[in-house]
Each structure stands twice: as C-alpha cells, then as structure tokens.
Amino acid sequence: MLTNVEHIGIAVRDIAASNELFGKLLNALPYKTEKVESEGVSTSFFRVNQTKIELLEATSPDSPIAKFIEKKGEGIHHLAFEVDNIVTEMARLKDEGFTLLNEIPKRGADNKLVCFLHPKGTNGVLIELCQEINE
Numbered sequence: 001m002l003t004n005v006e007h008i009g010i011a012v013r014d015i016a017a018s019n020e021l022f023g024k025l026l027n028a029l030p031y032k033t034e035k036v037e038s039e040g041v042s043t044s045f046f047r048v049n050q051t052k053i054e055l056l057e058a059t060s061p062d063s064p065i066a067k068f069i070e071k072k073g074e075g076i077h078h079l080a081f082e083v084d085n086i087v088t089e090m091a092r093l094k095d096e097g098f099t100l101l102n103e104i105p106k107r108g109a110d111n112k113l114v115c116f117l118h119p120k121g122t123n124g125v126l127i128e129l130c131q132e133i134n135e
C-alpha cells in the first residue's frame with residue numbers, strides 16, 4: 001500500500017547553493033544532509049509539514065543525477081511514495097506490469113529501504129518506493 005508522498009527529489013548542480021535557495025523558499029534549514037555513495041548522490045532533506053524535499057547533487061559523472069542534468073537540466077527528478085511493506089508492494093507492482101529498477105530493496109537515504117520504477121512505465125515520472133527502516 002502506498003501511504004503518502006514521502007519526498008519530491010530535485011536534481012541540482014550545486015547543492016550548497018540550492019540549500020541556500022530552498023532555505024529561503026521554505027524558510028527552513030535542511031534537517032539532514034547525507035551522501036549515498038551507492039547512488040552517486042549527495043542529498044539534503046527539508047521538511048515541509050508532512051512532505052519532504054530531497055535535493056540531489058551528483059558525486060560522479062556516471063551518477064543518475066549527472067546523466068539527468070546533462071539531458072534535462074536541473075529540476076524535479078523523482079516522486080517518492082512511502083509504503084508499509086516494500087517487498088509486498090514491489091511484488092504487486094511487478095504483477096501489474098511496472099518495471100522495477102532493482103529487484104531487491106536497497107538502502108536509500110534518510111534511513112529507508114528503496115526501490116525505483118522505470119519512468120517509461122509511469123508516464124515519464126521516475127517513481128521511488130520508500131519503507132522506513134526500524135533498526
């Protein structure tokens with residue numbers, strides 16, 4: 001079950017400058033900055049009531065963010081939904097014909113297990129599923 005929009009991912013060239021910009025826009029400081037080497041990203045998270053904004057900067061030229069910005073420029077990169085059980089949801093979505101970009105949940109940022117769906121099968125929107133990791 002998808003329970004809510006967990007975060008909106010925004011690809012940026014310079015996360016320090018974008019932290020300042022979104023800090024002014026949201027009148028807030030990021031509550032977390034985190035590098036996810038496995039994804040080739042540096043992230044910062046802002047909370048906007050129940051929703052979050054995730055800024056993403058590439059840490060390497062082959063990062064998905066670098067490729068995205070090269071092709072499309074800065075902007076909304078993905079929409080992340082919170083799920084109660086990521087394994088169940090992945091199986092349901094696979095049955096429904098969506099293309100999973102990872103067959104096994106992987107460690108994401110902000111203490112989550114994540115899975116991505118190919119945008120080709122979701123009207124051009126990269127979708128991320130997130131389940132909170134209860135340590």
Ligand SMILES: CC[C@H](C(=O)O)C(=O)SCCNC(=O)CCNC(=O)[C@H](O)C(C)(C)COP(=O)(O)OP(=O)(O)OC[C@H]1O[C@@H](n2cnc3c(N)ncnc32)[C@H](O)[C@@H]1OP(=O)(O)O
Nearest residue numbers: 009036039064067068077101108109114116119124125126
């Ligand atoms: C996990 C840490 C953090 C978190 O919240 O926990 C994150 O969110 S990390 C976010 C970065 N990681 C990812 O995005 C992983 C999933 N993404 C991928 O596997 C790739 O980026 C993929 C498969 C979406 C595209 O990779 P590919 O090598 O195929 O790049 P292309 O440029 O050839 O793209 C193919 C095709 O897809 C379109 N595309 C690419 N990215 C996006 C996007 N973000 N939204 C919408 N569409 C996208 C691209 O334009 C190409 O379309 P075409 O019509 O062929 O030009």
Ligand SMILES: [Co+2]
Nearest residue numbers: 009054080128
């Ligand atoms: Co994300």
